[in-house]
Amino acid sequence: MIYLDYQATTPLAPEARDAMLRWLDGPEGTGFGNPHSAHRMGRQAAAAVELARDRVAALCPAGGQVIFTGSATEAINLAMRGSGSGRGSGSGRGSGSGGSIAVSAIEHAAVLDTAQALGNAHIIPVDEDGLTDPAAALPPDTRLIAVMQVNNEIGTIQPTLEWYRRAREMGALFLGDGVQAAGKMELAAADMIAISAHKLHGPKGIGALWVRDGVELHPQITGGGQEANLRSGTLSPALCAGFGAAAQLAQERMEQDAAHVEALWNRAQELFAGWTVNGSTLARWRGNLNIRRPGLDVARLMSDLRDIAFSAGSACASGSGRPSHVLRAIGLDDADAKSSIRLGFGRYTDIDNLESAAESIKRAAAQQG
Numbered sequence: 171m172i173y174l175d176y177q178a179t180t181p182l183a184p185e186a187r188d189a190m191l192r193w194l195d196g197p198e199g200t201g202f203g204n205p206h207s208a209h210r211m212g213r214q215a216a217a218a219v220e221l222a223r224d225r226v227a228a229l230c231p232a233g234g235q236v237i238f239t240g241s242a243t244e245a246i247n248l249a250m251r252g253s254g255s256g257r258g259s260g261s262g263r264g265s266g267s268g269g270s271i272a273v274s275a276i277e278h279a280a281v282l283d284t285a286q287a288l289g290n291a292h293i294i295p296v297d298e299d300g301l302t303d304p305a306a307a308l309p310p311d312t313r314l315i316a317v318m319q320v321n322n323e324i325g326t327i328q329p330t331l332e333w334y335r336r337a338r339e340m341g342a343l344f345l346g347d348g349v350q351a352a353g354k355m356e357l358a359a360a361d362m363i364a365i366s367a368h369k370l371h372g373p374k375g376i377g378a379l380w381v382r383d384g385v386e387l388h389p390q391i392t393g394g395g396q397e398a399n400l401r402s403g404t405l406s407p408a409l410c411a412g413f414g415a416a417a418q419l420a421q422e423r424m425e426q427d428a429a430h431v432e433a434l435w436n437r438a439q440e441l442f443a444g445w446t447v448n449g450s451t452l453a454r455w456r457g458n459l460n461i462r463r464p465g466l467d468v469a470r471l472m473s474d475l476r477d478i479a480f481s482a483g484s485a486c487a488s489g490s491g492r493p494s495h496v497l498r499a500i501g502l503d504d505a506d507a508k509s510s511i512r513l514g515f516g517r518y519t520d521i522d523n524l525e526s527a528a529e530s531i532k533r534a535a536a537q538q539g
Contacts, residue, residue, distance in 0.1 A: 354427065
Protein backbone atom coordinates (compact mmCIF):
# COMPACT_ATOMS: atom_id res chain seq x y z
CA MET A 171 0.00 0.00 0.00
CA ILE A 172 1.29 3.46 -0.96
CA TYR A 173 -0.03 5.98 1.55
CA LEU A 174 -0.87 9.45 0.17
CA ASP A 175 -3.51 10.69 2.59
CA TYR A 176 -1.53 12.70 5.13
CA GLN A 177 -4.33 15.26 5.62
CA ALA A 178 -6.63 12.51 6.89
CA THR A 179 -4.04 11.12 9.31
CA THR A 180 -0.29 10.70 9.50
CA PRO A 181 1.71 7.53 10.24
CA LEU A 182 2.57 7.15 13.91
CA ALA A 183 6.19 8.14 14.52
CA PRO A 184 8.25 5.28 16.01
CA GLU A 185 9.43 7.70 18.69
CA ALA A 186 5.80 8.41 19.67
CA ARG A 187 5.01 4.70 19.84
CA ASP A 188 8.03 4.06 22.06
CA ALA A 189 7.03 6.91 24.37
CA MET A 190 3.57 5.40 24.78
CA LEU A 191 4.55 1.84 25.62
CA ARG A 192 5.68 2.43 29.20
CA TRP A 193 2.31 3.93 30.07
CA LEU A 194 0.45 0.91 28.73
CA ASP A 195 2.10 -1.56 31.13
CA GLY A 196 -0.25 -4.15 32.58
CA PRO A 197 -0.42 -5.69 36.08
CA GLU A 198 3.29 -6.50 36.18
CA GLY A 199 4.35 -2.98 35.26
CA THR A 200 4.10 0.40 36.96
CA GLY A 201 2.97 2.58 34.09
CA PHE A 202 -0.79 2.11 34.29
CA GLY A 203 -1.36 4.55 37.16
CA ASN A 204 -4.05 7.24 37.13
CA PRO A 205 -2.30 10.61 36.64
CA HIS A 206 -4.83 12.20 38.99
CA SER A 207 -3.97 9.87 41.91
CA ALA A 208 -1.75 11.03 44.77
CA HIS A 209 0.36 7.89 45.17
CA ARG A 210 3.75 7.33 43.54
CA MET A 211 2.42 5.63 40.42
CA GLY A 212 -0.07 8.45 39.96
CA ARG A 213 2.60 11.10 40.41
CA GLN A 214 4.83 9.38 37.85
CA ALA A 215 1.99 9.34 35.35
CA ALA A 216 1.20 12.97 36.12
CA ALA A 217 4.82 13.91 35.48
CA ALA A 218 4.61 12.23 32.06
CA VAL A 219 1.48 14.23 31.27
CA GLU A 220 3.11 17.51 32.26
CA LEU A 221 6.22 16.76 30.21
CA ALA A 222 3.96 16.10 27.23
CA ARG A 223 2.08 19.32 27.91
CA ASP A 224 5.34 21.28 27.81
CA ARG A 225 6.34 19.65 24.53
CA VAL A 226 3.01 20.44 22.88
CA ALA A 227 3.12 23.99 24.26
CA ALA A 228 6.52 24.45 22.59
CA LEU A 229 4.72 24.31 19.23
CA CYS A 230 2.42 27.17 20.29
CA PRO A 231 2.91 30.89 20.86
CA ALA A 232 4.29 31.98 24.23
CA GLY A 233 1.97 33.15 26.97
CA GLY A 234 -0.71 30.50 27.12
CA GLN A 235 -1.68 27.08 28.45
CA VAL A 236 -2.38 23.72 26.78
CA ILE A 237 -5.59 21.90 27.65
CA PHE A 238 -5.64 18.27 26.54
CA THR A 239 -8.85 17.10 24.85
CA GLY A 240 -10.06 13.95 23.16
CA SER A 241 -9.70 15.47 19.68
CA ALA A 242 -9.31 18.74 17.82
CA THR A 243 -13.08 18.72 17.29
CA GLU A 244 -13.57 18.75 21.05
CA ALA A 245 -10.97 21.50 21.36
CA ILE A 246 -12.85 23.60 18.80
CA ASN A 247 -16.13 23.07 20.62
CA LEU A 248 -14.54 24.04 23.94
CA ALA A 249 -13.20 27.22 22.33
CA MET A 250 -16.39 28.23 20.55
CA ARG A 251 -18.93 27.16 23.14
CA GLY A 252 -16.74 27.83 26.15
CA SER A 253 -16.05 31.41 25.12
CA GLY A 254 -19.80 32.07 25.20
CA SER A 255 -19.97 32.95 21.52
CA GLY A 256 -23.43 32.93 20.04
CA ARG A 257 -26.82 34.15 21.20
CA GLY A 258 -27.80 34.88 24.74
CA SER A 259 -24.41 35.18 26.44
CA GLY A 260 -22.90 37.72 28.80
CA SER A 261 -20.62 40.63 27.96
CA GLY A 262 -16.93 41.48 27.79
CA ARG A 263 -13.97 40.26 25.78
CA GLY A 264 -13.28 36.58 26.37
CA SER A 265 -16.02 36.21 28.96
CA GLY A 266 -18.85 35.00 26.76
CA SER A 267 -20.07 38.03 24.89
CA GLY A 268 -22.59 36.65 22.43
CA GLY A 269 -22.89 38.40 19.08
CA SER A 270 -21.92 37.12 15.66
CA ILE A 271 -19.43 34.37 14.85
CA ALA A 272 -17.40 34.99 11.70
CA VAL A 273 -15.92 31.87 10.08
CA SER A 274 -14.32 31.30 6.70
CA ALA A 275 -16.27 29.44 4.03
CA ILE A 276 -13.60 26.70 3.91
CA GLU A 277 -13.42 25.84 7.61
CA HIS A 278 -13.56 22.25 8.83
CA ALA A 279 -17.03 20.98 9.69
CA ALA A 280 -16.13 21.15 13.38
CA VAL A 281 -16.05 24.94 13.07
CA LEU A 282 -18.81 25.45 10.49
CA ASP A 283 -21.34 23.15 12.16
CA THR A 284 -20.63 24.55 15.62
CA ALA A 285 -20.99 28.12 14.36
CA GLN A 286 -24.33 27.25 12.78
CA ALA A 287 -25.48 25.54 15.98
CA LEU A 288 -24.56 28.55 18.09
CA GLY A 289 -26.38 30.95 15.79
CA ASN A 290 -25.52 34.31 14.23
CA ALA A 291 -22.92 32.73 11.95
CA HIS A 292 -21.33 34.99 9.34
CA ILE A 293 -19.47 33.30 6.47
CA ILE A 294 -16.25 34.94 5.29
CA PRO A 295 -15.82 34.27 1.55
CA VAL A 296 -12.63 33.09 -0.15
CA ASP A 297 -11.30 33.96 -3.60
CA GLU A 298 -10.57 31.50 -6.39
CA ASP A 299 -7.20 30.73 -4.81
CA GLY A 300 -8.92 29.71 -1.57
CA LEU A 301 -7.68 32.72 0.41
CA THR A 302 -9.54 35.00 2.78
CA ASP A 303 -9.23 38.79 2.96
CA PRO A 304 -8.65 40.11 6.50
CA ALA A 305 -10.28 43.38 5.40
CA ALA A 306 -13.55 41.63 4.51
CA ALA A 307 -16.74 43.12 5.88
CA LEU A 308 -17.83 41.67 9.24
CA PRO A 309 -20.91 42.28 11.39
CA PRO A 310 -20.20 45.04 13.93
CA ASP A 311 -21.23 42.71 16.77
CA THR A 312 -18.67 40.03 15.83
CA ARG A 313 -17.33 38.42 19.01
CA LEU A 314 -15.46 35.44 17.59
CA ILE A 315 -13.51 35.00 14.35
CA ALA A 316 -12.38 31.53 13.29
CA VAL A 317 -10.00 31.04 10.37
CA MET A 318 -7.87 27.92 9.92
CA GLN A 319 -4.15 28.42 9.34
CA VAL A 320 -3.83 25.63 6.73
CA ASN A 321 -6.84 24.23 4.93
CA ASN A 322 -7.26 20.48 5.16
CA GLU A 323 -8.62 19.99 1.64
CA ILE A 324 -6.56 22.32 -0.56
CA GLY A 325 -3.66 23.25 1.75
CA THR A 326 -3.98 27.02 1.40
CA ILE A 327 -2.27 29.04 4.13
CA GLN A 328 -4.46 31.82 5.48
CA PRO A 329 -3.27 35.22 6.77
CA THR A 330 -4.23 34.29 10.32
CA LEU A 331 -1.94 36.83 11.98
CA GLU A 332 -3.81 39.61 10.19
CA TRP A 333 -7.11 38.05 11.26
CA TYR A 334 -5.91 37.96 14.86
CA ARG A 335 -5.07 41.66 14.65
CA ARG A 336 -8.49 42.35 13.11
CA ALA A 337 -10.17 40.49 15.95
CA ARG A 338 -8.29 42.53 18.55
CA GLU A 339 -9.36 45.76 16.84
CA MET A 340 -12.98 44.64 17.06
CA GLY A 341 -12.72 43.44 20.66
CA ALA A 342 -13.38 39.89 19.48
CA LEU A 343 -11.62 36.59 20.14
CA PHE A 344 -9.71 34.78 17.41
CA LEU A 345 -9.71 30.98 17.10
CA GLY A 346 -7.10 29.41 14.86
CA ASP A 347 -7.59 25.85 13.66
CA GLY A 348 -3.96 24.75 13.71
CA VAL A 349 -4.59 21.08 13.00
CA GLN A 350 -2.88 21.00 9.59
CA ALA A 351 -0.22 23.56 10.55
CA ALA A 352 1.06 22.37 13.93
CA GLY A 353 4.47 20.77 13.70
CA LYS A 354 4.89 21.89 10.08
CA MET A 355 5.30 25.65 10.55
CA GLU A 356 5.18 28.29 13.26
CA LEU A 357 1.68 28.68 14.64
CA ALA A 358 0.46 32.24 14.21
CA ALA A 359 -0.74 34.36 17.13
CA ALA A 360 -4.29 33.73 18.28
CA ASP A 361 -6.46 33.68 21.38
CA MET A 362 -7.09 29.95 21.01
CA ILE A 363 -5.55 27.27 18.79
CA ALA A 364 -6.85 23.74 18.23
CA ILE A 365 -4.34 20.93 17.55
CA SER A 366 -4.65 17.21 16.79
CA ALA A 367 -1.95 14.67 17.66
CA HIS A 368 -2.61 12.28 14.79
CA LYS A 369 -2.02 15.00 12.19
CA LEU A 370 1.61 15.38 13.32
CA HIS A 371 2.58 11.71 13.64
CA GLY A 372 1.09 11.22 17.09
CA PRO A 373 -1.69 8.88 18.26
CA LYS A 374 -5.39 9.22 17.52
CA GLY A 375 -7.78 10.00 20.34
CA ILE A 376 -6.08 13.09 21.74
CA GLY A 377 -6.01 16.76 20.81
CA ALA A 378 -5.33 20.03 22.57
CA LEU A 379 -6.59 23.56 22.87
CA TRP A 380 -3.97 26.23 23.45
CA VAL A 381 -5.53 29.18 25.31
CA ARG A 382 -3.89 32.57 25.59
CA ASP A 383 -3.37 33.83 29.14
CA GLY A 384 -6.30 35.99 30.20
CA VAL A 385 -8.89 34.31 27.94
CA GLU A 386 -11.74 32.97 30.04
CA LEU A 387 -13.56 29.80 29.04
CA HIS A 388 -16.43 27.87 30.57
CA PRO A 389 -16.13 24.07 30.80
CA GLN A 390 -18.16 22.01 28.35
CA ILE A 391 -17.48 18.65 30.01
CA THR A 392 -18.06 18.88 33.75
CA GLY A 393 -17.09 16.43 36.45
CA GLY A 394 -13.73 16.18 38.17
CA GLY A 395 -12.27 19.25 36.50
CA GLN A 396 -9.00 17.47 35.77
CA GLU A 397 -7.79 19.85 33.03
CA ALA A 398 -7.64 23.27 34.75
CA ASN A 399 -11.35 22.91 35.56
CA LEU A 400 -12.07 23.27 31.83
CA ARG A 401 -12.23 19.63 30.76
CA SER A 402 -13.15 16.77 33.06
CA GLY A 403 -12.12 13.17 32.61
CA THR A 404 -9.12 10.97 33.35
CA LEU A 405 -6.26 11.66 30.97
CA SER A 406 -4.41 8.85 29.23
CA PRO A 407 -0.70 9.14 30.06
CA ALA A 408 0.08 6.97 27.03
CA LEU A 409 -1.77 9.23 24.61
CA CYS A 410 -0.30 12.34 26.20
CA ALA A 411 3.22 10.89 26.06
CA GLY A 412 2.80 9.94 22.41
CA PHE A 413 1.47 13.41 21.60
CA GLY A 414 4.37 15.03 23.42
CA ALA A 415 7.00 12.88 21.72
CA ALA A 416 5.47 13.57 18.30
CA ALA A 417 5.38 17.30 19.03
CA GLN A 418 9.00 17.36 20.13
CA LEU A 419 10.08 15.42 17.07
CA ALA A 420 8.11 17.72 14.77
CA GLN A 421 9.77 20.74 16.39
CA GLU A 422 13.22 19.24 15.90
CA ARG A 423 12.57 18.12 12.32
CA MET A 424 10.49 21.06 11.10
CA GLU A 425 13.02 22.40 8.59
CA GLN A 426 14.08 18.92 7.47
CA ASP A 427 10.48 17.80 6.99
CA ALA A 428 9.60 21.00 5.10
CA ALA A 429 12.55 20.52 2.72
CA HIS A 430 11.52 16.91 2.07
CA VAL A 431 7.92 17.95 1.38
CA GLU A 432 9.11 20.71 -0.96
CA ALA A 433 11.07 18.14 -2.99
CA LEU A 434 8.04 15.85 -3.16
CA TRP A 435 5.81 18.76 -4.22
CA ASN A 436 8.17 19.77 -7.01
CA ARG A 437 8.31 16.22 -8.33
CA ALA A 438 4.54 15.82 -8.07
CA GLN A 439 4.05 18.99 -10.11
CA GLU A 440 6.14 17.44 -12.86
CA LEU A 441 4.36 14.10 -12.65
CA PHE A 442 0.91 15.66 -12.91
CA ALA A 443 1.70 18.24 -15.57
CA GLY A 444 -1.55 18.95 -17.42
CA TRP A 445 -3.74 18.47 -14.35
CA THR A 446 -5.17 21.59 -12.67
CA VAL A 447 -4.20 22.43 -9.11
CA ASN A 448 -7.10 23.53 -6.91
CA GLY A 449 -6.21 26.54 -4.77
CA SER A 450 -3.15 28.72 -4.57
CA THR A 451 0.19 27.11 -5.40
CA LEU A 452 2.08 29.87 -3.56
CA ALA A 453 0.26 30.37 -0.25
CA ARG A 454 0.06 26.64 0.36
CA TRP A 455 1.46 23.82 2.45
CA ARG A 456 3.33 21.80 -0.13
CA GLY A 457 2.30 18.46 1.34
CA ASN A 458 -1.21 18.92 -0.07
CA LEU A 459 -1.75 18.39 -3.80
CA ASN A 460 -5.43 18.80 -4.66
CA ILE A 461 -5.82 18.40 -8.43
CA ARG A 462 -8.50 17.80 -11.03
CA ARG A 463 -8.85 16.34 -14.51
CA PRO A 464 -11.96 17.06 -16.61
CA GLY A 465 -14.40 14.15 -16.67
CA LEU A 466 -12.48 12.09 -14.11
CA ASP A 467 -14.61 9.49 -12.34
CA VAL A 468 -12.98 9.60 -8.92
CA ALA A 469 -15.04 6.76 -7.44
CA ARG A 470 -13.96 4.47 -10.28
CA LEU A 471 -10.36 5.67 -9.94
CA MET A 472 -10.29 4.82 -6.25
CA SER A 473 -11.85 1.43 -6.92
CA ASP A 474 -9.25 0.66 -9.59
CA LEU A 475 -6.35 1.70 -7.36
CA ARG A 476 -6.99 -0.10 -4.11
CA ASP A 477 -3.27 -0.30 -3.34
CA ILE A 478 -2.95 3.50 -3.19
CA ALA A 479 -4.48 5.46 -0.33
CA PHE A 480 -5.62 8.91 -1.44
CA SER A 481 -8.72 10.99 -1.00
CA ALA A 482 -11.59 12.39 -3.04
CA GLY A 483 -11.91 15.27 -0.60
CA SER A 484 -11.58 15.73 3.13
CA ALA A 485 -11.67 12.45 5.05
CA CYS A 486 -14.57 13.71 7.15
CA ALA A 487 -16.79 14.17 4.07
CA SER A 488 -15.73 11.09 2.09
CA GLY A 489 -18.65 8.86 1.21
CA SER A 490 -21.24 11.60 1.63
CA GLY A 491 -21.73 11.95 -2.14
CA ARG A 492 -21.78 15.73 -1.76
CA PRO A 493 -19.28 17.94 -3.60
CA SER A 494 -16.66 19.47 -1.33
CA HIS A 495 -17.82 22.74 0.23
CA VAL A 496 -14.22 23.94 -0.02
CA LEU A 497 -14.00 23.35 -3.76
CA ARG A 498 -17.38 24.95 -4.30
CA ALA A 499 -16.28 27.96 -2.23
CA ILE A 500 -13.36 28.61 -4.60
CA GLY A 501 -15.76 28.63 -7.57
CA LEU A 502 -15.66 25.08 -8.91
CA ASP A 503 -18.90 23.68 -10.26
CA ASP A 504 -20.10 20.27 -9.17
CA ALA A 505 -18.50 18.51 -12.14
CA ASP A 506 -15.05 19.97 -11.48
CA ALA A 507 -15.35 19.37 -7.74
CA LYS A 508 -16.28 15.74 -8.30
CA SER A 509 -13.34 15.25 -10.69
CA SER A 510 -10.79 16.29 -8.04
CA ILE A 511 -8.49 14.15 -5.93
CA ARG A 512 -6.28 15.01 -2.98
CA LEU A 513 -2.81 13.56 -2.56
CA GLY A 514 -1.17 14.15 0.81
CA PHE A 515 2.46 13.36 1.55
CA GLY A 516 5.03 14.07 4.21
CA ARG A 517 7.87 12.83 6.41
CA TYR A 518 7.69 9.13 5.60
CA THR A 519 6.75 9.41 1.91
CA ASP A 520 9.38 7.95 -0.39
CA ILE A 521 9.81 9.74 -3.72
CA ASP A 522 9.91 6.40 -5.55
CA ASN A 523 6.51 5.52 -4.10
CA LEU A 524 5.16 8.92 -5.12
CA GLU A 525 6.36 8.37 -8.68
CA SER A 526 4.91 4.86 -8.80
CA ALA A 527 1.55 6.05 -7.47
CA ALA A 528 1.43 8.96 -9.91
CA GLU A 529 2.05 6.68 -12.88
CA SER A 530 -0.70 4.31 -11.71
CA ILE A 531 -3.15 7.19 -11.20
CA LYS A 532 -2.42 8.69 -14.62
CA ARG A 533 -2.68 5.30 -16.33
CA ALA A 534 -6.03 4.53 -14.69
CA ALA A 535 -7.33 8.02 -15.48
CA ALA A 536 -6.31 7.67 -19.13
CA GLN A 537 -8.17 4.37 -19.39
CA GLN A 538 -11.36 6.22 -18.52
CA GLY A 539 -11.07 8.06 -21.85
